[in-house]
Amino acid sequence: xxxxxxxxxxxxxxxxxxxxxxxxxxxxxxxxxxxxxxxxxxxxxxxxxxxxxxxxxxxxxxxxxxxxxxxxxxxxxxxxxxxxxxxxxxxxxxxxxxxxxxxxxxxxxxxxxxx
Amino acid sequence: xxxxxxxxxxxxxxxxxxxxxxxxxxxxxxxxxxxxxxxxxxxxxxxxxxxxxxxxxxxxxxxxxxxxxxxxxxxxxxxxxxxxxxxxxxxxxxxxxxxxxxxxxxxxxxxxxxxxxx
Numbered sequence: 001x002x003x004x005x006x007x008x009x010x011x012x013x014x015x016x017x018x019x020x021x022x023x024x025x026x027x028x029x030x031x032x033x034x035x036x037x038x039x040x041x042x043x044x045x046x047x048x049x050x051x052x053x054x055x056x057x058x059x060x061x062x063x064x065x066x067x068x069x070x071x072x073x074x075x076x077x078x079x080x081x082x083x084x085x086x087x088x089x090x091x092x093x094x095x096x097x098x099x100x101x102x103x104x105x106x107x108x109x110x111x112x113x114x115x
Numbered sequence: 116x117x118x119x120x121x122x123x124x125x126x127x128x129x130x131x132x133x134x135x136x137x138x139x140x141x142x143x144x145x146x147x148x149x150x151x152x153x154x155x156x157x158x159x160x161x162x163x164x165x166x167x168x169x170x171x172x173x174x175x176x177x178x179x180x181x182x183x184x185x186x187x188x189x190x191x192x193x194x195x196x197x198x199x200x201x202x203x204x205x206x207x208x209x210x211x212x213x214x215x216x217x218x219x220x221x222x223x224x225x226x227x228x229x230x231x232x233x
Contacts, residue, residue: 042225043223043225091158097219104221
């Protein structure tokens with residue numbers, strides 16, 4: 001089956017620093033990737049849609065300058081949380097859609113803790 | 116905008132019994148997809164079952180089946196012969212069927228925590 005990998009699985013960073021989370025499709029090319037955020041005991045909230053070679057489309061209320069998304073290749077999208085603050089601590093999940101495919105595959109998620 | 120509502124924050128079922136999780140949604144689109152995802156403590160999202168809106172027949176996957184009522188915009192999940200491994204968060208999700216990349220984004224409900232009593 002198709003595999004989507006996120007790295008790192010866990011990251012702790014200091015307040016004010018930036019942290020990057022990678023989302024890779026390991027055995028397929030992904031034309032579109034999605035980034036979600038999940039607070040404890042809450043649902044997944046879509047942050048942005050990322051298309052290879054173009055700018056990401058952010059959902060309303062998501063700060064594009066704070067959550068930088070880059071989709072430089074058909075197998076890699078990155079989410080960079082800039083100037084992180086404790087309120088950015090959350091579980092971040094990516095998903096990917098195969099080129100010409102109709103199925104979405106989820107990564108295993110990344111825990112971010114800002115101290 | 117589309118919305119997905121799960122009115123049961125938590126449900127409990129005895130092992131080997133049957134449980135039904137509720138989901139309603141709101142959309143003005145006529146063609147779309149509905150999903151049930153399972154999220155165990157590992158947090159990995161696992162697709163349980165999928166329903167195409169244009170299909171009248173309810174989807175079934177082994178012990179999992181849905182009751183899709185398009186007019187009522189209802190999409191419930193029935194789990195038969197519940198097992199301890201079924202304990203998890205269950206999310207109902209909606210996806211548009213429009214042919215554009217952004218349509219592949221999923222809109223999730225708030226989730227239902229399923230507890231399975233041994």
